[in-house]
Structure formats: C-alpha cells, structure tokens
Amino acid sequence: xxxxxxxxxxxxxxxxxxxxxxxxxxxxxxxxxxxxxxxxxxxxxxxxxxxxxxxxxxxxxxxxxxxxxxxxxxxxxxxxxxxxxxxxxxxxxxxxxxxxxxxxxxxxxxxxxxxxxxxxxxxxxxxxxxxxxxxxxxxxxxxxxxxxxxxxxxxxxxxxxxxxxxxxxxxxxxxxxxxxxxxxxxxxxxxxxxxxxxxxxxxxxxxxxxxxxxxxxxxxxxxxxxxxxxxxxxxxxxxxxxxxxxxxxxxxxxxxxxxxxxxxxxxxxxxxxxxxxxxxxxxxxxxxxxxxxxxxxxxxxxxxxxxxxxxxxxxxxxxxxxxxxxxxxxxxx
Amino acid sequence: xxxxxxxxxxxxxxxxxxxxxxxxxxxxxxxxxxxxxxxxxxxxxxxxxxxxxxxxxxxxxxxxxxxxxxxxxxxxxxxxxxxxxxxxxxxxxxxxxxxxxxxxxxxxxxxxxxxxxxxxxxxxxxxxxxxxxxxxxxxxxxxxxxxxxxxxxxxxxxx
Numbered sequence: 001x002x003x004x005x006x007x008x009x010x011x012x013x014x015x016x017x018x019x020x021x022x023x024x025x026x027x028x029x030x031x032x033x034x035x036x037x038x039x040x041x042x043x044x045x046x047x048x049x050x051x052x053x054x055x056x057x058x059x060x061x062x063x064x065x066x067x068x069x070x071x072x073x074x075x076x077x078x079x080x081x082x083x084x085x086x087x088x089x090x091x092x093x094x095x096x097x098x099x100x101x102x103x104x105x106x107x108x109x110x111x112x113x114x115x116x117x118x119x120x121x122x123x124x125x126x127x128x129x130x131x132x133x134x135x136x137x138x139x140x141x142x143x144x145x146x147x148x149x150x151x152x153x154x155x156x157x158x159x160x161x162x163x164x165x166x167x168x169x170x171x172x173x174x175x176x177x178x179x180x181x182x183x184x185x186x187x188x189x190x191x192x193x194x195x196x197x198x199x200x201x202x203x204x205x206x207x208x209x210x211x212x213x214x215x216x217x218x219x220x221x222x223x224x225x226x227x228x229x230x231x232x233x234x235x236x237x238x239x240x241x242x243x244x245x246x247x248x249x250x251x252x253x254x255x256x257x258x259x260x261x262x263x264x265x266x267x268x269x270x271x272x273x274x275x276x277x278x279x280x281x282x283x284x285x286x287x288x289x290x291x292x293x294x295x296x297x298x299x300x301x302x303x304x305x306x307x308x309x310x311x312x313x314x315x316x317x318x319x320x321x322x323x324x325x326x327x328x329x330x331x332x333x
Numbered sequence: 334x335x336x337x338x339x340x341x342x343x344x345x346x347x348x349x350x351x352x353x354x355x356x357x358x359x360x361x362x363x364x365x366x367x368x369x370x371x372x373x374x375x376x377x378x379x380x381x382x383x384x385x386x387x388x389x390x391x392x393x394x395x396x397x398x399x400x401x402x403x404x405x406x407x408x409x410x411x412x413x414x415x416x417x418x419x420x421x422x423x424x425x426x427x428x429x430x431x432x433x434x435x436x437x438x439x440x441x442x443x444x445x446x447x448x449x450x451x452x453x454x455x456x457x458x459x460x461x462x463x464x465x466x467x468x469x470x471x472x473x474x475x476x477x478x479x480x481x482x483x484x485x486x487x488x489x490x491x492x
Contacts, residue, residue: 052392072395083386085393089411098407102398150397 001064003028003186004049004154009058011044011210018044019210022058026154026188026203031180033189033197036207037233042190046156049188051075062153073102078147082159084139086131092142093118093127099150113149120179121145137168144176148183157189161196173199194234198222206230223263228332231261236293238262238302239332248278248299257331264293264305266328269313275323278302282314296322340433347438358439365434370424377420381413419482426475 002025009022018041026032034042047053049060051072060067067075086095093114100110118124121141131139140160147155157176161169177200180187191197197204198218205215214226222234231237239261242253253260271277280296287293290308295301304322306313314320343365351361387409394404410417432447444452446468453461 050392050396052395071400072392073398073400075396077396079393079396081389081393083389085386085389087390087394087408087412088385089408089414098394098399099397102403146397 001061002026003030003063005059005061006045006049007059007061009045009048009060010056011041011048011053012056017210019055022212024205024212024215026186028186029184031177031187031189031200031202033191033201033204034207035191035194035197035204035233036213038192040207041210042207043158046079046158046188046190049154050077050079050156076150076153078150078152078155080140080143080147080155080157080160082163084131084143086139086142086146088131091128091130092123092134095131095142096145096149099146103150117145117149120148121175136164137172140164140172141175144179148179148185152185154186154188157187159190159192162191162193169196176200206233208233225261225330226333228259228261231330231332236264236303236305238264238267240300240302244299245329249276251276253329254331257333259332261330261332262302262324262328263330264303265291267302267304267322267324268306269320269322271321271323272325274326276326276329278322278324279319280322281319282316285314285316296320340431341437344434344437347434359443362435362438366428366431370427373424373427374417374420377416377418377423378413379416381416385412387412415482419479422475422479422482426472429472 004024004026006022006024009019010017011019022045024032034045036042044053048055049067051067051070062075062077087098090098096117097110097114100113105113114127115124118127121144123138123141123145126134126138126142131142134142143160160176161172164172173196176187176189179185180200189197189200201218203215204218204221206213206221208229214221214230216224221230225231225234225237228239231239239259240248242255242258242260245251245260246253278298280298280302282294283297283301284295285292287308292306292308292314294304294306294314296304302322347361347365348358351358390408390412391401391404394408395401399407429446431445432451435443435445436448436451446464450461450464450468453464
C-alpha cells in the first residue's frame with residue numbers, strides 16, 4: 001500500500017463543487033506536484049490533507065492510518081504557506097523552535113536541532129532577527145526550516161515560491177529539491193507554474209476544474225499530453241483540429257480523434273525521412289531567452305521554436321515548408 | 334451613538350429604565366462604560382490584526398503541533414498585544430475623566446477620582462490642587478505609553 005492514499009475525495013462549498021473524485025497514491029520520499037490554473041482546487045487538497053478543511057466525502061490515509069477525526073496538530077504533516085505565515089512576534093530562532101517546543105523536547109536538544117536546521121537553510125547568522133527584517137527569500141527559508149524541523153511525514157508546500165522574483169525562485173527550487181533528496185522527505189508542492197513543476201517533481205498531477213486531468217512523470221506529461229487542456233497548459237503546444245491538419249499536410253489522420261497537438265520545438269525546416277510537411281508564411285518572429293519563436297500562417301496559425309542560431313534563418317513574409325516527424329503529431333482525446 | 338448623546342441624557346435614561354428593576358446602579362454604569370469603550374478596544378485590535386493574516390498564523394501554529402488554545406495565546410495574543418494594550422489605556426483615560434454618568438446615576442456614594450475631587454474642592458484647595466497635579470502627571474504617563482506602543486507596533490508590522 002502506498003504511503004499516502006487519497007480515495008474518492010469530494011469537496012463542496014455550499015452549491016459549488018471544488019473537488020470531484022480525487023484519487024491519488026503517493027510513495028514515501030516522492031516529490032509530488034499538483035499543477036493547475038488558479039482556482040482549480042489544488043490548494044484545497046493540501047488543506048484537507050493538513051486537516052484545516054474537512055472533505056465532503058472521501059478518505060485520506062497516511063501510512064495506512066485513516067486521518068478522519070485526527071486534529072491538525074496530531075497529523076504530523078508540515079506546511080509552508082505562500083505568504084510564509086511566520087510568527088511576527090518571534091525571532092527566526094523561536095519561529096523554527098516553535099514546533100519542537102510544542103512537543104516538550106528538552107531545551108538542549110531544541111537548541112542543537114535549531115542550529116542544524118538553520119545551517120541547512122543557510123540562515124545561521126540571522127537567528128536573532130525578526131521576520132520583518134528579512135527578505136522574501138530568507139523568510140521563505142525560515143518557513144521551510146520551521147516546517148522541516150519537526151520531521152513531518154509529509155511536507156505540504158502551498159505555492160511557496162510564487163511571491164519571489166524569478167532569480168531567487170530558481171535558486172530556491174534547486175534548494176528545495178536538494179533538501180528533499182537529502183532528507184528523503186515526501187513533499188507535495190502546489191503551483192501554477194508549469195516550469196517549476198517540471199523542474200522539481202518526480203510525479204505531476206495536473207488539475208483542472210477540481211478534477212485530475214492527467215498524472216505522470218514530468219517527461220510523460222510533457223511529451224504525451226492526453227487532452228487539449230494539458231497541451232495548452234503545459235507548454236506552447238500547437239493544437240489543430242483534425243480537418244485543419246489534414247488540409248495542411250495532405251495526410252489522412254486517425255478518425256477517432258478530433259484534435260491533434262504538435263510541440264513547437266518538434267517543427268523544423270529541414271526535411272527528414274518520413275516527415276509530415278506543412279506550408280506556412282512566416283509572420284512574426286521573436287526571441288525569448290535562447291529560443292526563437294516564429295509564428296507561421298498556413299491553413300491556420302502555428303508556432304515553431306528553435307534554439308538561437310548565429311544567423312537568423314527565417315525571413316518574415318516568406319513562405320516555408322515546415323516538417324514534423326510523424327510520431328510527434330500527438331492525438332488528443 | 335453613545336458619543337452623540339450628552340452624558341446627562343444618557344444618565345437620566347439609564348436611571349429611568351433601571352431604577353425600577355432593582356439592579357445595582359454601579360453595575361448599570363459599568364455596563365454603560367463597557368459599551369462606551371468597546372470601539373476603542375476594537376479599533377486598537379483591528380489595527381494590529383490588519384497587517385497579519387491571523388487565520389493563516391493560527392493554521393500554521395496548529396500544524397506545528399499547537400492546540401487551538403495554544404495557538405491563540407502564544408501567537409495571536411502577542412501579535413495583537415500592542416494594539417490591545419493601547420486600546421485599554423485609551424479607554425482607561427476616557428473613563429478616568431468621566432464624571433456626569435457616575436455622579437448622576439450612582440451619586441457620591443461611590444468615589445471615583447472626579448467625585449473625590451469635587452468634594453475636596455469645597456473643603457480644601459490644597460488637596461484639590463495636589464489631586465489635579467497627580468492627575469495630570471498620570472495622564473501624561475498614559476499618553477506617553479500609548480505613543481510609544483503605537484510606534485512599536487508600526488515597526489513590528491512594516492516590511
């Protein structure tokens with residue numbers, strides 16, 4: 001049996017349904033991400049796991065134990081909030097020590113564990129500072145330390161990095177993954193940032209409208225989207241209806257599917273064996289980091305992405321033949 | 334609305350309503366005072382709470398193993414304490430200076446500073462001036478403390 005099991009979870013607030021039949025099983029030591037647009041119910045799952053919100057129906061098991069009727073304080077879960085929720089009346093050290101003090105541990109041991117934990121998050125020299133004297137990134141590291149020090153069975157992260165700027169976010173993503181690997185802790189991260197989800201997780205659950213749309217490893221989700229929602233949410237996928245794509249390529253496509261997706265980076269200008277070909281006029285080309293993104297107008301608009309080359313190959317308003325490998329045309333259900 | 338009434342109307346009203354019920358008049362005045370100072374306490378607390386997400390702080394404390402009561406006393410109370418204390422001091426000084434209600438409703442049986450002062454005024458000018466002097470010093474201290482506390486609570490919530 002899995003470490004954490006969620007069975008048939010439903011949640012309603014009054015008339016509106018927030019979660020519909022959520023099923024998950026999570027193994028010990030896994031880094032799980034719940035990914036979805038805001039308002040899709042992903043944070044609600046975390047709150048239900050932590051015991052802060054009651055489910056309308058369904059069951060949650062942690063280590064085989066039913067969590068129904070177990071108080072938040074007895075669940076042994078940790079949680080990091082988007083707004084940090086550090087206690088403003090306490091120093092960094094007292095914030096981190098709070099969980100241990102609640103467990104009636106001797107002060108010598110508390111002292112030692114707090115020291116170690118502050119070193120892990122590189123904040124030893126800030127032990128006596130108050131939360132309002134720290135930067136956002138530092139505050140979030142304190143929040144992380146505070147949650148980790150009680151050695152929770154599972155750590156819940158509710159969009160912990162979304163309030164930080166891009167550079168610090170990248171750094172903390174890496175730190176988070178490092179700490180998770182080092183301590184072997186099961187973590188569940190909630191985010192709406194698909195890049196963040198791809199960067200850190202072992203397994204991703206993509207959610208939409210209170211349901212799990214698709215789950216799998218980051219690679220599986222990215223290369224084999226099952227629906228139009230996933231294809232458009234996860235990357236810059238080009239989504240075509242069957243009719244358009246048939247007209248454009250002159251190929252006949254399987255009749256059981258109505259929509260098809262092609263990754264923009266799978267499109268290229270040089271012909272390879274067995275490729276599907278589509279024509280388009282280059283309309284717009286712009287650079288985002290090391291990628292050049294070009295919009296083509298053919299039967300409909302589509303996007304191609306290439307790594308940045310020394311000389312710009314594509315001329316605007318000229319017609320090009322674009323090629324895609326047959327297996328990169330993905331049928332969506 | 335209490336503030337828009339002259340104290341004398343309030344006092345007459347209270348006497349008419351409660352004198353027939355046989356409730357101790359001291360209790361009646363206490364009740365009127367509690368209602369009167371409620372806005373001060375409320376404002377003070379609200380200002381302290383505005384800058385923190387109290388719900389989330391309580392959630393965080395509970396997940397870390399605190400009971401609801403512990404979360405309240407160890408986290409929320411210390412956080413709103415400066416505002417609460419400033420509100421309390423403010424109410425204290427307002428009530429300290431209150432004269433009309435207590436004099437009319439309870440009478441001189443129950444001596445507050447104001448009533449004591451009024452009595453002494455007719456007997457000895459020296460004692461009255463001493464009382465007034467002490468009174469001013471005391472109120473000065475209270476004002477100073479309030480000023481200090483509100484400054485501190487601002488510092489604690491900025492950033």
